[in-house]
Amino acid sequence: LVSEVLFAACELGVFDLLAEAPEPLGAVAVAARLGTSSHGTELLLDTCVSLKLLQAETRRGKALYQNTELSSTYLVRASPKCQGNMLRYLARTTYLCWGHLAQAVRDGKNQYPEAFGVPSDELFTAIYRSEGERLQFMRALQDVWSVSGRRVLAAFDLSPFPLICDVGGCSGALAKECTSLYPGCQVTVFDIPEVVQTAKEHFSFLDDPRISFREGDFFKDPLPEADLYILARVLHDWTDTRCSHLLARVHRACKPGGGVLVIESLLDADGRGPLTTQLYSLNMLVQTEGRERTPAQYCALLAPAGFRDVQCRRTGGIYDAILARR
Template identity: 35%
Template structure:
């Protein structure tokens, strides 16, 4: 008998795609609304082939995503918040990104093993040019980032303790998951998302949806070429894991310059355990960073080292109950000259 953990690893590709196709077909929303259904009822309601659907459903039952009782399928206990696209914890937009974008890059792993990332990437387009290649790609990527980030951003905003902050600068803030969560938690706060110009319309959609008015604004630019907007708090939400150490240190130095004396920087990231043996989500996304960006995931001490080298003091880790955590550094309240 194959060990269960090895069996799940071997068949993981089927698990991901079964989730993806069931979601796209409307299975999870239908079950959320109706409680349970037979495969025939589902195929009739959704207008899909019954045999193919039931084979997908049986995979999801074996994964304990669905239950099957007397031929009726239902969402397994505790899964609805992650499977129902109307729920804030909905996760399958990220699965859509994995299937539609990340999976296409897995052929590069063989080349990386054979020739190294630098040599292979020299022949490929810039990773963010690919992610942002057209409107559909931009929306898919931003939707995935929102769905991965918004629910945990509420907790991270509380951990950040922004009650004394008036101007947040959200660097690479995408469609604003952290900014929106922070603005909802702190009524006196204003936030500027600084990101590539094509992100602007998507941020405007979020500002309108959450009725934030001029409290949420957008500044278009390139954080490598342009200075960052000034604020008393500068945030990097899942940005530093896209880049190597030297690049990250340079970005943090720009944040130091943009941060008013006495202000702070926030770094939100998945963290490796100190021995780098897990957690699984960080290890998996660390490989994804290798495929899709020029970065990696780090241990808490590695991030604290980057913050200190950029000039920040009183650096600390504040862990959430989820898979993304907060690191904080402060700029001295008095300007003491060049670092």
């Protein structure tokens, strides 16, 4: 129910309207500008107040609403940290897969066939099942890295790695955070042709001469040469077997003295927390072939692939970082 309140308020444009208004607005005024019912609007606004997404004050017996710092930062389109694209993706895709959670637990498979009627033998064919869905997913990841990118890239000093490959780097949003934090580096974003083409058409990261794009399938095609390979939100999509295959390929491609940076949300050692990561792991069940893992489980994947000196850093944010050397 809470999720639907958030989705509805974003879809209707509540937070953008209040951000643009020169002063707090009453429910009737909000309804008039949004083209919604005053009754339903008042109920939605008051619920958003309880969720700390709006604040209200009473003047002459009338409630007036405005955004809180939380909604101003993350729910207003004009904010550089707005998560609106991610919320739209969650509402239109993830939330529908979660409606089949019980079935996912029964059969251990993602729920794209049940939720959308599409086969999921090839995972990203299902995830990118239309051009619009692919673009929405890429915009959602851009939102993620606008908030979490700098923190995870600063978990270790990456300045010794001048040539970086962001494997499965999507729109280039994380690559842009990387060149911002480490101005001396060059980043190659490696992703499938459809993603690279969409990135070139809809995202502005190509304006940075330090960022380049290379087309390919990271399970099959030669990886670009690099000192450091970034696997951000990649391994959690896949089974241990496929992760091992990918890590072995990265190790073979990596320059001597180079390394791999794994960016994922880490489970506690016993797998029973943090709650957010446990929920992400269930999300991997309903949407992918993978799961979230503990530091020890990632070490058990990295070592057989040939990596050494594995270091895990919890960032205090949603995503954590693991650095391993060739």
